[in-house]
Amino acid sequence: MKSMSLYEEKHSFLNKLSPITKMIYVVAAILIPAFAGEKMLAVGFMIFSMLLLMHSKVIRRTFPILGVSGFVVLTVLIIQGLFRAGNETVVLDMGPVAFYKEGLLFALGIAINVFNIILCFCVLVLSTKPSDMVEELVRKGFSPRIGYVFTSLFQLIPQMTDRMSTITDAQKSRGMETEGSLMIRMKAFLPLISPVIMSSFIDTKERAIALEVRGFNAKNKKTFLNESTKIPVDNVIIIILVVGIVCSIGWRIMTWLR
Amino acid sequence: MAEIKVENLKYRYPYTEKLALDGITCEIKQGEFIGVIGKNGSGKSTFCQALTGLVPTFYRGAYGGKVFIDEIEVKNVEVDDLCQKVGIVFQNPFNQVTGSKLTVYEEIAFGLENFGIERSQMRKRIDESLALLDIAKYKDRAPFDLSGGQMQRMAIASIIAMEPEIIILDEPTSQLDPQGSEEVFQAVQKLSQKGITVIMVEHKIEKIAAYSDRVMLLDDGKLVDFDIPQKVFSRTDLEEHGVVPPTYTRIGKALNLRVSETDTYPVTLQEAEQLLAHRQE
Numbered sequence: 001m002k003s004m005s006l007y008e009e010k011h012s013f014l015n016k017l018s019p020i021t022k023m024i025y026v027v028a029a030i031l032i033p034a035f036a037g038e039k040m041l042a043v044g045f046m047i048f049s050m051l052l053l054m055h056s057k058v059i060r061r062t063f064p065i066l067g068v069s070g071f072v073v074l075t076v077l078i079i080q081g082l083f084r085a086g087n088e089t090v091v092l093d094m095g096p097v098a099f100y101k102e103g104l105l106f107a108l109g110i111a112i113n114v115f116n117i118i119l120c121f122c123v124l125v126l127s128t129k130p131s132d133m134v135e136e137l138v139r140k141g142f143s144p145r146i147g148y149v150f151t152s153l154f155q156l157i158p159q160m161t162d163r164m165s166t167i168t169d170a171q172k173s174r175g176m177e178t179e180g181s182l183m184i185r186m187k188a189f190l191p192l193i194s195p196v197i198m199s200s201f202i203d204t205k206e207r208a209i210a211l212e213v214r215g216f217n218a219k220n221k222k223t224f225l226n227e228s229t230k231i232p233v234d235n236v237i238i239i240i241l242v243v244g245i246v247c248s249i250g251w252r253i254m255t256w257l258r
Numbered sequence: 259m260a261e262i263k264v265e266n267l268k269y270r271y272p273y274t275e276k277l278a279l280d281g282i283t284c285e286i287k288q289g290e291f292i293g294v295i296g297k298n299g300s301g302k303s304t305f306c307q308a309l310t311g312l313v314p315t316f317y318r319g320a321y322g323g324k325v326f327i328d329e330i331e332v333k334n335v336e337v338d339d340l341c342q343k344v345g346i347v348f349q350n351p352f353n354q355v356t357g358s359k360l361t362v363y364e365e366i367a368f369g370l371e372n373f374g375i376e377r378s379q380m381r382k383r384i385d386e387s388l389a390l391l392d393i394a395k396y397k398d399r400a401p402f403d404l405s406g407g408q409m410q411r412m413a414i415a416s417i418i419a420m421e422p423e424i425i426i427l428d429e430p431t432s433q434l435d436p437q438g439s440e441e442v443f444q445a446v447q448k449l450s451q452k453g454i455t456v457i458m459v460e461h462k463i464e465k466i467a468a469y470s471d472r473v474m475l476l477d478d479g480k481l482v483d484f485d486i487p488q489k490v491f492s493r494t495d496l497e498e499h500g501v502v503p504p505t506y507t508r509i510g511k512a513l514n515l516r517v518s519e520t521d522t523y524p525v526t527l528q529e530a531e532q533l534l535a536h537r538q539e
Contacts, residue, residue, distance in 0.1 A: 129360065131358060131360055131364075134358075151357075151358040152356065152357035155402060156357040159352075159402060206353035206354075207353045207356075209316060209348070210348060210356075213310060213312070213337065213341045213345065213346050213417075214356075214369035214372060214416060214417075215338045215342070215369050215372035215373045215420075216372055217337075217338050218338040218372045220373050220374035222371055222372060223370075223374045223377060223380065224371055225364060225370075226364075227377075
């Protein structure tokens with residue numbers, strides 16, 4: 001099945017954890033280093049996230065994501081290392097250009113935060129079915145309508161892409177040029193996109209009616225086919241993470257009061 | 259069980275001048291298999307939507323007359339209150355997939371979850387509808403990975419699991435190959451045998467002739483005829499209403515094979531065979 005989801009079925013410890021636990025982990029991994037103001041905590045979370053991803057055998061899936069973000073981080077490193085206001089200590093002199101310690105350290109801080117956020121989100125998205133995640137949120141009171149929009153996107157967008165390629169083939173068979181120079185592609189864009197949008201409108205209307213007759217707007221309290229995936233260790237992890245967040249906030253308040 | 263009563267139903271879509279439904283009056287008894295025929299634009303789909311309350315609740319427009327399902331006037335209730343009593347399956351199976359569920363089993367559960375059906379009851383109903391539609395072997399497959407016929411049977415199973423008393427099928431086989439169409443007709447016949455009222459819009463006249471208890475002929479939003487298939491398909495003006503009679507009716511006309519009691523032509527192979535055998539005697 002075509003899906004935009006990055007989830008992989010691995011039957012690992014991480015897969016068995018409740019999506020809520022993993023969401024709280026994401027929050028903790030971002031907030032604790034931010035409140036504590038300690039970069040080493042972010043490095044710690046990065047390493048821990050990588051260990052979890054390795055244990056779940058999904059670490060390879062993070063490489064393309066880290067590669068793309070790594071390129072952005074590299075540009076930040078270069079710009080900050082060269083041009084940051086307050087740069088004084090030269091660490092690398094390359095003739096006409098020089099890299100400064102202050103700018104590089106600042107960029108390193110950004111890089112640590114970015115990679116920490118990416119890796120903790122990878123822990124969530126690579127080991128959690130989007131439908132399970134939304135279902136858990138709906139159980140906790142999240143709007144089922146917004147939840148539906150979120151989960152359906154993962155399957156419907158690839159279907160729309162398929163529709164786009166069918167329309168492209170249909171237009172090609174009528175002699176339209178869709179490949180070649182930028183000008184040719186721009187000319188082909190409108191005749192291609194119009195039927196895609198029109199058919200999407202029709203599909204959406206039909207799907208809305210189909211949902212309506214299956215009680216999408218029913219006022220009843222929803223039930224769920226699947227039981228909640230929470231296992232006993234989830235509660236322990238949640239308590240540890242919440243305590244961690246509270247302690248980091250407390251630490252921040254104390255340092256502010258001093 | 260549900261009975262349908264339609265009284266002088268009139269409806270016009272917004273921004274149009276012509277009536278899509280023009281003074282339809284009919285009664286449908288519980289457990290009947292009704293075939294709805296007519297040329298494109300005759301009002302078949304609009305009639306189906308009026309029975310489910312989608313007209314005028316979802317499709318606004320000028321509405322007149324009354325539609326009752328078991329004494330409940332359809333326009334006075336919300337679609338989601340009515341859809342547990344009246345289920346509808348549309349032409350395009352692809353657009354009936356919610357897109358939010360990963361397996362056929364979960365997809366069928368969608369409506370039941372919305373109506374707050376208890377989990378064990380939900381599983382029982384899903385298993386029953388999977389068995390009835392003969393798609394249990396696909397229950398762990400992704401909905402979008404099914405063929406057209408399988409997907410349409412899944413759509414029917416999703417509606418059946420909600421245990422409606424009436425099921426309306428609006429050209430459910432129009433996008434299916436002969437094999438897929440046969441699968442759907444066989445599934446619908448099972449529903450009819452279970453006592454569910456079936457209202458089926460179809461252009462496959464041979465099938466409608468074979469399966470229907472009564473046939474409703476619509477043209478230009480008006481109810482032209484509503485009778486047993488033999489009488490409707492024996493009409494001399496049928497083609498004027500955009501409907502070609504079934505093959506066996508045309509053969510019957512050519513050979514002047516008539517059922518003496520009803521003065522009608524045969525509509526199925528069996529009827530034609532019986533009449534020929536009777537003539538040879």
